[in-house]
Amino acid sequence: MHQLVYSDIKAAVDRTAGRVRPVALARVEPGGIRTDQGDALGDRPEEPYEVWLALEIMQYTGSFKARGAQNFLQAHRDAGTLPDAGVTIASGGNAGLACAWAARQQGVRATVFLPATAPEVKVAKLRGYGADVRLVGAEYAEALAACEEFASATGALASHAYGHPLIAAGAGTLMEEIHQQIPDLDTVVVAVGGGGLFAGVAAAARHHGIRTVAVEPENCRALNAAVEAGRVVDVPVDSIAADSLGARRTSAMALAAARQDGVHSVLVPDDKIVHARQALWDDRRLAVEHGAATALAALATPEVAETAKHGYRPAAGEKVAVILCGANTDLSDLAIPATA
Structure with a gap:
């Protein structure tokens, strides 16, 4: 690590x-x-x-998450490693919002996985940023597993709520x-x-x-x-x-x-x-x-x-x-x- x-x-x-x-x-x-x-x-x-x-x-x-999302995507933009499939993330809400916002700034698509328990205010905001929102499971860990499967299948760039x-x-x-x-x-x-x-x-x-x-x-x-x-x-x-x-x-x-x-x-x-x-x-x-x-x-x-x-x-x-x-x-x- x-x-x-x-x-x-x-x-x-x-x-x-x-x-x-x-x-x-x-x-x-x-x-x-x-x-x-x-x-x-x-x-x-x-x-x-x-x-x-x-x-x-x-x-x-x-939230502060905008900082990490912007740094993550800008680093990949600078390195030429932003894929056509866009970026994907599993998030309890705020990291997904930040990822979707930063993706829109960078002109790439965002697919965001959330637990079904995520507050509606965050889900609505995500959709407002143009993200493809997918609600999976009751905990972050379940949304993360679905996100990892999606990234593997599509080639989307996998971001992370906190661990990168x-x-x-x-x-x-x-x-x-x-x-x-x-x-x-x-x-x-x-x-x-x-x-x-x-x-x-x-x-x-x-x-x-x-x-x-x-x-x-x-x-x-x-x-x-x-x-x-x-x-x-x-x-x-x-x-x-x-x-x-x-x-x-x-x-x-x-x-x-x-x-x-x-x-x-x-x-x-x-x-x-x-x-x-x-x-x-x-x-x-x-x-x-x-x-x-x-x-x-x-x-x-x-x-x-x-x-x-x-x-x-x-x-x-x-x-x-x-x-x-x-x-x-x-x-x-x-x-x-x-x-x-």
Whole structure:
């Protein structure tokens, strides 16, 4: 498996320049976003810390996945290896959206395989990008098997939701942009599904001496379980954030990144994810996926001292960027507070 390094990220920056939207950053003012315990993020009286939100929800297609898809297809375009049969991918939704969007930019067809459980909002968007959408099975793994069979039969270029070095390197361009805007950043907090965004972000962060906190739901813990086992393993998938973080197994590339110095793998419960998502809506009118809210939930989840497995507690004066990675969500379950 390719070990992602900083030169991979720099090459992706060059390929995607002018083809993706630069990330916007917003500082959380003291007393702004509150946890379900009433505490304000960053506003501990004796040890305050600084929190920034990286608004990748404003990216093309509504998630960071546009970066990897653009890098992947542009690299094949540059190498002359884009086939007439186009590109195909299996995706829980966001990677498929990004692949379809990038394929349209490159003038090639996209065939996207999704689990039948994919949110309708994502299916409709895919068709809007002109993709051939095929719904297969109840889990990502079943859609992936159908995609691999299709690629073998047709010669279509097989992309991947998270496990390809070009996909991960493209995602890592996000960390480069964050570092450019906050050069003295201490820590980046990122949600993990299959591990593509995490692997790319961790490679760039490590180069700049920035700590990476990899956050997963308690019951969608492919990376955390792999770190514990010392190898990639299958895990059950059962979380409110499973539509975007529900990979049954992480990639070997992500596991290699998690073994590097300066990387912490932590878990958060679903109730903290739900609250973090609602808090972003209440305080900022930011409508994010549960997967995106998972990163923020880490700051509102008390650490378990014996294992240091749950949540992340910044130190006094620490400067933290939380990546909000996706906005393709159903708004109907976001409560609107009553007004006077």
